[in-house]
Amino acid sequence: MSETESRIPSIAPDWDLIEDVSEWLMDQALRDHDIASIIDGCCDRLIDAGLPILRAFFGFSMIHPLYRAVGYTWTRGLGVTVNKYYHQPEGGQLEGWRLSPFGKMARDQVTWLRRPLNDETVGEFPIFEDLVKLGGVDYYAFMVPFQEAAEDDMRGMAGSWTTDRSGGFQPDEILALKKVQRRLAVACKMAVRTNLATIVMKTYLGSQAGSRVLSGQIKRGDGETIRAAIWYADMRGSTRLADLLSRQEYIDTLNDYFDVVATEVIAHGGEVLSFIGDAVLAIFNDNEEKGGRAALKAALKARIRLAENNSRRIADGRSPLDCVIGLHYGDVMFGNVGVPDRLTFSVFGAAVNEVARLEQLCKALGEPVLASGEFRRTFDGYWRPVGEHRLHGFENAVDVFAPDIAICTESLGVCMPPGTK
Numbered sequence: 556m557s558e559t560e561s562r563i564p565s566i567a568p569d570w571d572l573i574e575d576v577s578e579w580l581m582d583q584a585l586r587d588h589d590i591a592s593i594i595d596g597c598c599d600r601l602i603d604a605g606l607p608i609l610r611a612f613f614g615f616s617m618i619h620p621l622y623r624a625v626g627y628t629w630t631r632g633l634g635v636t637v638n639k640y641y642h643q644p645e646g647g648q649l650e651g652w653r654l655s656p657f658g659k660m661a662r663d664q665v666t667w668l669r670r671p672l673n674d675e676t677v678g679e680f681p682i683f684e685d686l687v688k689l690g691g692v693d694y695y696a697f698m699v700p701f702q703e704a705a706e707d708d709m710r711g712m713a714g715s716w717t718t719d720r721s722g723g724f725q726p727d728e729i730l731a732l733k734k735v736q737r738r739l740a741v742a743c744k745m746a747v748r749t750n751l752a753t754i755v756m757k758t759y760l761g762s763q764a765g766s767r768v769l770s771g772q773i774k775r776g777d778g779e780t781i782r783a784a785i786w787y788a789d790m791r792g793s794t795r796l797a798d799l800l801s802r803q804e805y806i807d808t809l810n811d812y813f814d815v816v817a818t819e820v821i822a823h824g825g826e827v828l829s830f831i832g833d834a835v836l837a838i839f840n841d842n843e844e845k846g847g848r849a850a851l852k853a854a855l856k857a858r859i860r861l862a863e864n865n866s867r868r869i870a871d872g873r874s875p876l877d878c879v880i881g882l883h884y885g886d887v888m889f890g891n892v893g894v895p896d897r898l899t900f901s902v903f904g905a906a907v908n909e910v911a912r913l914e915q916l917c918k919a920l921g922e923p924v925l926a927s928g929e930f931r932r933t934f935d936g937y938w939r940p941v942g943e944h945r946l947h948g949f950e951n952a953v954d955v956f957a958p959d960i961a962i963c964t965e966s967l968g969v970c971m972p973p974g975t976k
Contacts, residue, residue: 580742583742607720608716655680697714784839785906789835819856861877941955
């Protein structure tokens with residue numbers, strides 16, 4: 556018998572300790588704890604209060620670009636495991652939810668369900684077979700809505716308690732669980748909201764900008780001047796595609812393009828700050844040489860992946876995609892601008908305008924990637940000059956360089972396919 560199992564008595568729960576658990580949960584609601592820690596602490600305390608819990612599950616709907624819900628499973632002696640349930644195409648419903656006790660409760664518009672776990676009930680829901688194998692003999696499920704939701708859906712906390720003690724849960728134990736689970740829902744709802752704020756900030760602003768806003772840089776004018784490698788990519792032929800494709804086809808094409816180009820920025824340590832139409836503005840905020848190398852490698856890798864992706868697009872009868880990329884290094888203002896009721900957190904200044912002009916020059920010179928002299932100086936030996944050029948809006952001509960593909964292939968470890976610029 557494990558140490559945790561030996562703590563489970565066969566007597567009535569200690570109501571003073573149950574009250575302590577409830578108070579502890581209210582304290583957690585006032586703090587920035589994560590959901591897994593709250594659930595783990597709650598279940599351990601319930602064991603100490605005399606409740607014979609074998610397994611507990613809690614699921615929450617989430618506003619997240621990748622998944623629609625998150626589930627937390629606590630098992631005695633093992634702690635908490637986390638499962639993410641991803642969005643289904645065309646608004647489809649998760650099959651696991653539909654076949655679960657929670658799906659039935661949502662359809663029947665009830666907030667609780669209890670079943671003994673035996674030969675007669677094991678086939679009612681797929682999860683029951685797993686619980687019986689684990690040793691479960693009694694199951695109690697509940698739902699705590701956070702807001703009104705459509706039938707067969709859940710906006711709140713869905714949870715369940717399972718015991719392996721002979722005879723199952725006693726009436727006073729169910730009462731104790733009911734007392735605790737609403738307070739657990741309050742604590743977890745606050746943690747969900749904190750998590751949601753972090754997700755939204757970092758998804759829409761980027762990791763660095765989101766962290767700055769969450770740390771308190773929220774007033775108009777808040778920010779600082781930083782030196783960074785600046786990366787600006789623009790999709791070629793987008794106007795023609797917008798005319799030819801339906802609205803949904805064009806949105807899908809943009810996302811296909813961003814999946815390649817922006818993903819390479821993030822994969823190489825960059826920060827995507829803005830999607831400007833079909834353009835990507837990013838920075839690599841590291842020391843000069845490291846940031847410059849990462850920015851160039853991301854540019855070359857993005858073009859390689861575009862070529863690979865185009866093979867699949869052409870096979871599917873879709874138009875190939877292409878982009879040009881400008882690279883610059885300089886001082887940028889990183890902070891909040893706008894009006895008090897509508898702010899954006901990004902980079903601004905002459906250096907940002909310059910990198911956008913370099914991207915435009917790519918089209919005029921027929922070069923897929925161009926860099927300023929300032930960017931070239933971050934690390935030497937990879938470049939071929941393409942002359943002095945006066946960028947639109949700037950008084951003085953600047954030296955412009957293109958990456959030497961042969962040298963980049965060898966020194967950066969970027970293997971360019973034959974015929975790729």
